[in-house]
Amino acid sequence: MKTKRLSIILIASLLLMPSFAMATSDESESNESSPSQLDGEGSFSEKHEVVYATLNAFGQQDEMYVVNQFDVIEHGEMIDYGPYETVQNLTNLEDIELNDEEVTFRSGEDQFYYQGNLNGKPLPWTFDIRYTLDGEEVNPHDILGEDGHLQIEIETSGDDEVNPVFYENYLMQISLALDSEIYNQIEAEDGTVASAGKNKQVTFTVMPEEDETFVVEANVSNFEFDGVEISALPPNMSFDEFDTDEMQDEMNTLAEAFSDLHDGVGDLRDGVFELNDGVSDLHDGSSDYLSGMNELDEGSADLIEGSQEIQNALNQMRAGFETDGEIDLSDLDELEQALRQIADGLYEAEEGIAEIRENYDGSLESLREAINDIPVGELSEDNFDELYDSDIDPEVIDELVQTYEAAQNARENFDESSELFNYVVPVLEELEQTVNEIAVNLEQTADEFAEGLDELDFIEELEQLETGLEQLANQYGEFHAGLVEYTGGVGELSSNYSGIHEGIGELSDGTAVLGDGVDELHDGTGELAQETSDLPAQMQSEIDELMDDFDFSDFEPVSFMSERNENVETVQFVIQTESITIDDDEDDDEVEEEEKGIWERFLDLFR
Structure with a gap:
C-alpha cells in the first residue's frame, strides 16, 4: 500500500513535466542533442526540489524521495548532490550515476527531472x-x-x-x-x-x-x-499597502481624548487643591469658632453666678426696706456702696459679653469665609462615570467622590444652619445692652440715693427707693431667668458643634488624601497622554512590524538535500500519512504496481 501511494504521487509529479509528458515523438527527436553535444559540461539556471514523504498513522516518518527539476541552459554533463540511496532518471532513458552523494547525469532537454530515494533523512x-x-x-x-x-x-x-x-x-x-x-x-x-x-x-x-x-x-x-x-x-503573500488614513484619524482623536482627559484631571487636581485649601481654612475657622463657643459656654457659668449674686443683693436690699417704718439709717451708706458695687459688676459683665460677642462674630466670619471657599459642585454622575471607565485606580475615584460629596454636604449644612449661627450675635448684643442699662440704672439710683440723704424729705425718698428697688428686683429676676435659658442654649450649641467640628476635621483629612490621590492620578494621565501622543506613529510602526513578520521576499532558498547544490529556486514539501480504508483488492494492486517499472507506469497514463 505504501508503494502504491508513492507511485500515485510520482505519477502526479510527472504530470507537472510538460516538456516531457506532452511532447510528441517528433518533437522529442528534434530536441535531442547529438552524443557529441552531450560530452561537454552542461549548465542550468534554476533547480527545483519537491520532497515527497509518507508518514504512518501516528505521524512517524516512513519513506521519502525527492523529485529534482533543472531548467537547462547548456546541454551536457551536470552534477547534483544528495544523500540518496538510489536515483532514477524521469526524463529519458539515459543512465544516471550515483557515487558517494554525487549524482551525475547528461541532459539533452531544456527540462531535466530525476528522482532520488532516501532512507533515514528527517523532515524539518x-x-x-x-x-x-x-x-x-x-x-x-x-x-x-x-x-x-x-x-x-x-x-x-x-x-x-x-x-x-x-x-x-x-x-x-x-x-x-x-x-x-x-x-x-x-x-x-x-x-x-x-x-x-x-x-x-x-x-x-x-x-x-x-x-x-x-x-x-x-x-x-x-x-x-x-x-x-x-x-x-515559503509564504508567498502579497499585501497591498494598507490605507491607514482613517485609522490614523481615529488614533489622533483617541490621543487628543487622552490629552483632554489629562487636562481635565489637571483642572480636577487644581479644584481639589483649592477645595483642600478651603477645607483647611474651614477647619481653622471651625477651630476658632469652637474655641469661642467653648469660651462662651465656660463664661456662662460665671455670668450666671454673677447675675445670681446681683439678684441676691437686690433681694436683700428690698428685704432691708420691708420694715414697720423704722429704718436703721446707719446701713444707708452700705446700701449706696452695694448699689455701686453691683453696677461695677454689671459693667464688667458687659465687657465680658462684648468680648465674647466679638470673638464669636470673628469665628463665625472665619467659618463663613472657609465655607464659601468650597467650590460650588458642578460635577455630574456622567463626569464620574467617565473617570470610572478610564484606567484610573477606582479607589482614588471613590475617595474623590466621597470627599467631593462631603464638601458639598458641609456647605449645604452650613447654609441650612446659618440662621442658628446668626441668631447668637443679636442675642449677645441685646444681652450686652440690657446689662448696661441695668448697671446705668443702678449707678443713677446710687447717685440719687446719696443726694437724697441730705434732703429733709428723706423718709419720702426712702419710700420711693424701696418701691424702685422692689421693681428693679422683680425685673432683674425675669432677666436672670432669661439669662439662664440663653446660657443653656449656648451650652447645647457648643456641645453639638463639637460633632460638626470633628466632621470638618475628617473632611480636611479626606481632602488631603484626595489631593495626593488626584496628584498621582494627574501624573498617570500625563504619562498616558505622553505615551499616546504619537499613537498614530506607534500604530503604523506596529503594522509595519506585523507586515515584516509576513514578508519573506528576502528569503533565499537553499537545497534540502545538500548545501553544495546551487541555483536553488524552490524547495517544497508534500507529506502524506497512510490511509486507513477497507480495500479487499489492496494486496493485489500492490503486487501489480511493484511488478511494473517506471516507464510502464508512465505509459499507463496514456492507455
Missing part, C-alpha cells in the same frame, strides 16, 4: 497524531469500521537536527478530507471547514517558527480515514 518538522474514540485513546487500525465520537489531535514542532531555515521560513498547510457519509458534526476550532465535493475539507495553517496543536472532532460511522495531507513552502 516532527508530527505527533493521536486518535480518541468516545474519550479513549485508540489505534486507528483497531477501530476500522466502528462508530462513535472521534477526535484527531495533530501536534507539530520543529526538528532541531535539521537545518532550521525551513522551520523558520516555511508555512505549512495541514488538510484532512473527511467523507460526509462517514463524518458529520465536524468541529475544528483553529481550522476552516469547507465543502469539497462529497467531502468536507478541514484545513489548518502553521506559521513559520510556530509549534501548533490542532484538534478535529466529529461523529463517525463505519470509520475509515484517508489520512492527513501536509504541504510546506
Whole structure:
C-alpha cells in the first residue's frame, strides 16, 4: 500500500513535466542533442526540489524521495548532490550515476527531472497524531469500521537536527478530507471547514517558527480515514499597502481624548487643591469658632453666678426696706456702696459679653469665609462615570467622590444652619445692652440715693427707693431667668458643634488624601497622554512590524538535500500519512504496481 501511494504521487509529479509528458515523438527527436553535444559540461539556471514523504498513522516518518527539476541552459554533463540511496532518471532513458552523494547525469532537454530515494533523512518538522474514540485513546487500525465520537489531535514542532531555515521560513498547510457519509458534526476550532465535493475539507495553517496543536472532532460511522495531507513552502503573500488614513484619524482623536482627559484631571487636581485649601481654612475657622463657643459656654457659668449674686443683693436690699417704718439709717451708706458695687459688676459683665460677642462674630466670619471657599459642585454622575471607565485606580475615584460629596454636604449644612449661627450675635448684643442699662440704672439710683440723704424729705425718698428697688428686683429676676435659658442654649450649641467640628476635621483629612490621590492620578494621565501622543506613529510602526513578520521576499532558498547544490529556486514539501480504508483488492494492486517499472507506469497514463 505504501508503494502504491508513492507511485500515485510520482505519477502526479510527472504530470507537472510538460516538456516531457506532452511532447510528441517528433518533437522529442528534434530536441535531442547529438552524443557529441552531450560530452561537454552542461549548465542550468534554476533547480527545483519537491520532497515527497509518507508518514504512518501516528505521524512517524516512513519513506521519502525527492523529485529534482533543472531548467537547462547548456546541454551536457551536470552534477547534483544528495544523500540518496538510489536515483532514477524521469526524463529519458539515459543512465544516471550515483557515487558517494554525487549524482551525475547528461541532459539533452531544456527540462531535466530525476528522482532520488532516501532512507533515514528527517523532515524539518516532527508530527505527533493521536486518535480518541468516545474519550479513549485508540489505534486507528483497531477501530476500522466502528462508530462513535472521534477526535484527531495533530501536534507539530520543529526538528532541531535539521537545518532550521525551513522551520523558520516555511508555512505549512495541514488538510484532512473527511467523507460526509462517514463524518458529520465536524468541529475544528483553529481550522476552516469547507465543502469539497462529497467531502468536507478541514484545513489548518502553521506559521513559520510556530509549534501548533490542532484538534478535529466529529461523529463517525463505519470509520475509515484517508489520512492527513501536509504541504510546506515559503509564504508567498502579497499585501497591498494598507490605507491607514482613517485609522490614523481615529488614533489622533483617541490621543487628543487622552490629552483632554489629562487636562481635565489637571483642572480636577487644581479644584481639589483649592477645595483642600478651603477645607483647611474651614477647619481653622471651625477651630476658632469652637474655641469661642467653648469660651462662651465656660463664661456662662460665671455670668450666671454673677447675675445670681446681683439678684441676691437686690433681694436683700428690698428685704432691708420691708420694715414697720423704722429704718436703721446707719446701713444707708452700705446700701449706696452695694448699689455701686453691683453696677461695677454689671459693667464688667458687659465687657465680658462684648468680648465674647466679638470673638464669636470673628469665628463665625472665619467659618463663613472657609465655607464659601468650597467650590460650588458642578460635577455630574456622567463626569464620574467617565473617570470610572478610564484606567484610573477606582479607589482614588471613590475617595474623590466621597470627599467631593462631603464638601458639598458641609456647605449645604452650613447654609441650612446659618440662621442658628446668626441668631447668637443679636442675642449677645441685646444681652450686652440690657446689662448696661441695668448697671446705668443702678449707678443713677446710687447717685440719687446719696443726694437724697441730705434732703429733709428723706423718709419720702426712702419710700420711693424701696418701691424702685422692689421693681428693679422683680425685673432683674425675669432677666436672670432669661439669662439662664440663653446660657443653656449656648451650652447645647457648643456641645453639638463639637460633632460638626470633628466632621470638618475628617473632611480636611479626606481632602488631603484626595489631593495626593488626584496628584498621582494627574501624573498617570500625563504619562498616558505622553505615551499616546504619537499613537498614530506607534500604530503604523506596529503594522509595519506585523507586515515584516509576513514578508519573506528576502528569503533565499537553499537545497534540502545538500548545501553544495546551487541555483536553488524552490524547495517544497508534500507529506502524506497512510490511509486507513477497507480495500479487499489492496494486496493485489500492490503486487501489480511493484511488478511494473517506471516507464510502464508512465505509459499507463496514456492507455
